[in-house]
Amino acid sequence: MQERSAASRSWRVPPAHTVLKCAAAVAAAVLAVLVGDGRGTLLAGVVAAGFAVLAVRDLAAPVRVAADGEGVTVVAGYIGHRRLPWPEITAVRVDERRRLASRTRLLEIQTGDDLYLFSSYDLGADVYDVADALLALRGTAAG
Structure with a gap:
């Protein structure tokens, strides 16, 4: 991070x-x-x-997610970026699935039409920690 x-x-x-x-x-x-x-x-x-x-x-695009008080910038496509203002973001959550002996966790950033998925390998951090940080930034932007 x-x-x-x-x-x-x-x-x-x-x-x-x-x-x-x-x-x-x-x-x-x-x-x-x-x-x-x-x-x-x-x-x-x-x-x-x-x-x-x-x-x-x-x-070419090492930073996968960046956030501030205005919104979130995510990697979109191969190396493009997309700016998502906080009001456009409908959900920030972690999807966790268990199958056999493996567990997959993905950070989901959802807008009305799009869903952006990031693993801990993309972020260099635990997806739960990133989700908490994004929600905290969103809370400071709203308040």
Whole structure:
């Protein structure tokens, strides 16, 4: 988490995650070159491209959510941003689902027409903490 001021906060992809994605892209690309058969080369190349696409997104738009007294700015699409004034936001909540031995938690920011989802990997923080901080900022904006 990166904090700009008491009334402005932002959450970003942890740099270590971006480094891992870059390293995985390079490793898969090297593997693609070293593999002798066509199918293995193709598979490793696709994996390298996938990790590269994820790494480029992290580098181009590292801040996924930023909020202040006026509203929230979220990543929309691949690397675009969208400003959501507080009155447009209908809900900020955490969706938690359990399946078998796994648990998934996503921060949901909902407007009338759109739903933005962020994991702890996107935010570099626990989604419950981010939801609490957003609701606190929303409360100071309303009051």
